[in-house]
Amino acid sequence: MKLNSPFKISAVAAAVAMVAAGCSSAGDESAPKAKMDGDKVIISALAPADPDTKLDTNAITTLLSDKFKIKFQFQTTTYDAGPAKEKRQIAISSGDYPDMFLLIPWVDAFTKTDVQKLGQQGVAVPLEDLIKEYAPNLQKALDSNSVLKAMSTAPDGHIYALPQWSDCYHCTYPDKLWLNSAWLKKLNLQTPKTTEDLRTVLKAFKTQDPNGNGKADEIPMTTDTGDSTLIGFLMSAFAYAPYGANNGVPSLLALNGDKVVTPVDKPEWREGLKYISSLYKDGLIDQGSFTQNAEALQAIGNNPAAVQIGSAPVLWPGIFVQLGSKDGRDKQYDAVPPLTGPSGKSYTGYNNPTSIGYTFMLTNKSSKEARIAALKMLDYIYTDEGQIIVNGGPEGVGWEKPKAGDVALDTKVQPTWKPLPSANVPKNISWNSLGQYNMTLALRNAQAVPADIYAETGLERRLFQATQQYEPHVDKAQVFPEAAIWADPATVSEMATLKTNLDSYVSQGELAFITGTKNIDTDWDTWVQGLDGVGIKRYLDLNQQAYDKYKTGK
């Protein structure tokens, strides 16, 4: 490898220079010289795009390009998560990366580990000074939203990347149960309020033939593996059940004062599992709930022969039944407010912010001019006007001003915008998810939505109203603020291993207790001891350290 040695030295030197650059202000001389195209500064960017979106000719690209004098050079990935992630990582690890990353959180985004690593290595450029100088609206958002600020600021005090902030009221309280109201009425039952009420209702569904076809084909409760909120909903009557940031993998962490704890080895959790297990044993929870996928669940929910589903613990009804169905069965399902357990407890899961990935990053390849132009552009997206236009398209094309009589999602406020039904919206007129940076609750709730909650177009309102029944049950003091917490880089990979092992141990164990392969009375203590063996203590310790640092930093 003789040939390599001069190269090696220069690489090290360059790296040192870059790290140094990372520590000082981003606007200094170490930034490359600006590449210009006429009066526009050239910015290369990596971004995902779906088949309908051609970023080069997109209406919003043109708008932003003219407004901020930017000539974009897009490299795109598809919406396919795995390859998009791979492409981003290859670009970075081979040194072949663009000036700017503009990602979509649910396709692929930077993790905290990525952000910290890239910041230290000098790939990501610190943004805080630029924000202060050129992005007043973004600065305002950071100042007014402490979670956003904590999320964005790395432990060394720099902002290397920004997440998308998109408030979604109904997703914030995701542990819902959708119950067949038509069946309740037919059997003369009330909406269940306690865990035993629910048992009575489910038993009646199973035995009293509410769909009236003479067959005992009713399924009192079912769900699928990817969307299940079963444990979350039922457990909430016994203990606070953390929801977690990853869909399908609940978090194991909660707060007791300032102490990081896990609820899953506590006696209340055991009682909850006992209750769920008893429902399962009585045949009130469908066997397939823990194995079937969304397709299989849909097939049951839409079975043309008969309405079969009595209740389904999932985020929203469209997961198990087709909205706008011919026989209107989708209108039969209403959300059940959180139940009260035998000891009077009643909680609900909490999931906010809904996306925790980092999507906006400027690299050390960008010129000073490019950095400024990019931040000015981002700042525009942080305004309400910019947010609606970049995310939804120009006025009159993607949305319009509300007319008299239009009602906002939150009926207490005046509507300020009205999205047009997407069937009428032409393609390639907006950046969609690419530009969803500051969709605040206020802005989202001020959109005009039709009043009929059971109409397909009124769905958002239906979910909004349902969620209002859940919100009062949340106990935010117990919520571990996962999104805002930065782990020590040295322990990151240990944490990842611990988390994977614990998640799998807990989810396997819980299902074993529920389905009866493990006996909750005799096997519980052994199982809890086993939890220590998989490292729960160490996991809690590490998270406690990170939490303490977050607390003092605040």
Next chain:
Amino acid sequence: MFPQIGARAPRRSRWSQAQRSWRLHWQLYLLISVPLAYFVIFKYIPMSFSVIAFKDYSPVLGPWGSQWVGLRNFQLLFSNPVFGTLLKNTLILSFYLLLASFPVPLVLALALNEIRNGWFKRTVQMVTYAPYFISTVVVVSITILVLSPRIGIVNDGLGQIGVGPINFLGDPGFFRHIYVWTDVWQTAGYSAVIYLAALAGIDPALHESARIDGASRLQRIRHIDLPGIMPTAVVMLILAAGNMMAIGFEKAYLLQNNLNLAQSEIIPTYVYKTGLINADFSMATAVGLFNSVVNLGLLLTVNFIAKRVTGSGLWR
């Protein structure tokens, strides 16, 4: 490294052997130089980057400039409490897959070879090879639908004879069978193509004279067809063994649920889950190297046994 390599002759004669071979085959050496260059450029140069398994890789410093960490990544891997279970699950699944997917295409090819060319043969060939083009995602989603305890046709059928319903996907005991046999379904026809070609290479004169001697079809399969395709079969077996740890992650991941996790969690799915949170190239490379070493061991073992039993192996 490999016991089979090189002649055991003294050095001098090795040199003269090379010289003679060059004089005889110089055109072939020229011919082979192009593909060899390909292997150097696209395989061996990238391979040298595996060094990052022993380093803390930083893209800015590059593979050679990054910090050495010695065997840290391997220690982390082996000290993981679940490592034993993962390795066991991976090996059992791979062995089972090998045992099932090796003979089926062979039998299929032999059977196809027996019947005359005609629409039936062509149809069977075409149809059995078609599943190869169906993506894993679709295969898994059909599998889940078909085996569903509530709406699946398998449980409908079992219900008719008074059995069930069986929750196939919820029972860890079924996971491996489902994985392996859907795989056989998908690849048997495609793999049979190679055996069909090998069978086509057998001299028909052998069959002719055997028939005159009164050998039955079964006897001819045993004494002509099987020995004829044995070298190909052995090669296929050895290669499959050498690829065992390279078992795909996608299908196991898609068939996984929390009820069958005890058997369905294998090294690739586990690495995917931890890697998702933590993009650690050095660790990923270390796992890759470990897999390769196991594969190498398996390949050499199977090759050794094959040479003992059948007289043919990868190297002759």
Next chain:
Amino acid sequence: MNKVQEPLGDRIFLIVVKLMLVVALVLVLLPLIYIVASSFSSPEAVNAGRVSFWPVEFSTEAYRSALSNSEVLQGYYNSLVYAIAGTAISVTLTVAIAYPLSRKTFYGRNVLMTLLVFTMLFSGGLIPTYMVVHDLGMLNTRWALLIPNAIGVWQVIIARTFFANSIPDELYEAAMLDGASELRVLRSVVLPLSKPLLAVLALMYTIYQWNTYFDALVYLKDPDLYPLQIVLRNMLILDKSRTGAVDLAQQMHQLQLANVLKYALIVVSSLPVLIIYPFVARHFTKGVMVGAVKG
């Protein structure tokens, strides 16, 4: 071959073989029929799990949706280019390396073989390969799909085994006596005898190129160069961001359409490769050896 002359035992054996094949055929065919039937059914019917082996509420919406996309046609064209050029390059290179390695008097064959097999087990992985492709200036060109994975070691081993077992040594001796050069022996004696092999290699490489997906995503930036598989897979992925917005219902229909599209796309994308199979299989004819050895 006259049936009447076959002994009873053989005829029974043949019937058993055919029965076996019929069973295999049915087992493989049923899911395939399900896929085709689903692809011609309405999205709602597929979603309700009502389709089994015959289209329900016959609809060609999925096909229309797939084929009305101009990118699909461009993808078809690109895939065709990759398949033809890639197969030609791959087969040539594979023969160029496998044939010398099959000759027993070729010095160094075992060492080289070991080095080849070694690359099957130990690979540098995606990132280092990407760096090499990048340094060669192949990024975002068609070459990136044709060259970096041009030779499969598996295929080399198959080819080498075929040459070693199917070409008798006497043939080489005879050719040498005639004074033919090595390359001429390969071209005019060995290759004509290796049609089954060439057919298999061509088939395997064509299928590889046709199904290739990941390389294209990693190496190509320009959508005009995308092969069919990328275009098709792209169509199945939906904008999930709308799960919090007004358009859930619209999303719902798209979701169902994607469900049917999934099946239609299998048919659309695998048909061309299925069609070439019988033409390739024709070359697996017996009797190639007879003339050469005797003549």
